[in-house]
Amino acid sequence: MAKPRAKDDPGLTVAEWDARLADLQRRQAETKAGLAALSDRRRAIALKVTDGDAAATEELAGLNSKTAELIAAEDMLSMSLEQATQSRDAAAKQEALAAEADRQSRITATCRRVVEASAKADVAFAALRVALEARKKAARELYNLDFPQSRLLLPAGVQRAACHHGLETFLGIERSLTRHAAPLAIGDAELLALRSGRDVADLAAEDAA
Amino acid sequence: MSAWTAEQAVKGAELLKAADRVDRAFVALRLALKRREKAARELRDLGYSAAPLPSKREVTLAAYRHGIAPLLRLECMSQRHARSMVAADALALSFLPVSPPAPSTTRGTRSRRAGLPEVAA
The missing domain is CATH 1.20.5 (Single alpha-helices involved in coiled-coils or other helix-helix interfaces)
Incomplete structure (x- = not known):
């Protein structure tokens, strides 16, 4: 016989409560079927009992006591079912609350990641500005030193480099530039080599020396 | 040459x-x-729902804010609301990565009051 254990098992999950409810419902259905069978048998022997059949009278007494047992069992099962249903609902509520709390903490952590990434983007923007200004200054000074490679002063090379590094998807840069996209160091080295006719590696070696 | x-x-x-x-x-x-x-x-x-979508406009505005737009010749309709990326996202999320330290009544250096590690002299 199932005992009401709703308060005894506060830690059960919704799935476990569902399994327990299904078991209780199955047992309740079996008890009802047993009661129906006993009722049929009572009707079948009712005439014999009326006629004073001693065996039938004895069987009827047994049927009655078994019926009383089954009715008590069904009452207990009904109570257990009711309490189990309440406990299952409470567990479902707890699980929903826990899931929402988990979602909130994940949202907070992800918000933090968004802001951290944005801060890194700002740092990269600042570094980019410093580097671009240094390059522009060097290109201007080179131009002033009778190095007539004015293409170094045009923003197209920088835009192509931005495209090469996949930034056209983030910044408002024309997509047509992606055809000739190249890193800025390569593009500038090519422009310098075109002008000087010397290998850029020599230039770097001289600088290192 | x-x-x-x-x-x-x-x-x-x-x-x-x-x-x-x-x-x-x-x-x-x-x-x-x-x-x-x-x-x-x-x-x-x-x-x-308040998640900021990664929009080109926002990033381009941040480029303006950092003074990169003229160097990259970026085009954007309005520069009035140009903000740094972190400011724009924090505003969109109404979220600050670090909560400000609670005001302290005890005496001490500025960094100690702010809960920051002190740098040795």
Whole structure:
């Protein structure tokens, strides 16, 4: 016989409560079927009992006591079912609350990641500005030193480099530039080599020396 | 083709160094923007409606804010609301990465009051 254990098992999950409810419902259905069978048998022997059949009278007494047992069992099962249903609902509520709390903490952590990434983007923007200004200054000074490679002063090379590094998807840069996209160091080295006719590696070696 | 003068060689090397730094900054920028995009997508998947979508306009405005737009010749309709990336996102999320420290009544150096580690003199 199932005992009401709703308060005894506060830690059960919704799935476990569902399994327990299904078991209780199955047992309740079996008890009802047993009661129906006993009722049929009572009707079948009712005439014999009326006629004073001693065996039938004895069987009827047994049927009655078994019926009383089954009715008590069904009452207990009904109570257990009711309490189990309440406990299952409470567990479902707890699980929903826990899931929402988990979602909130994940949202907070992800918000933090968004802001951290944005801060890194700002740092990269600042570094980019410093580097671009240094390059522009060097290109201007080179131009002033009778190095007539004015293409170094045009923003197209920088835009192509931005495209090469996949930034056209983030910044408002024309997509047509992606055809000739190249890193800025390569593009500038090519422009310098075109002008000087010397290998850029020599230039770097001289600088290192 | 004429040969390099010494001054031109120095300036050429400076130019290449700066160009290399620009390339590195571009890489760092793309990495940061990709991370931000990924996190923003995760926020949307979590059903957080205030998640800032990774929009070109916002990033371009941040480029304006950092003074990069003229160097890259970027085009944007309005620069009035140009903000840094972190300011724009924090505003959109109504979220601050670090909560301000509680005001302290005890005496001490400014960094100690702010809860920051003190730097040895």
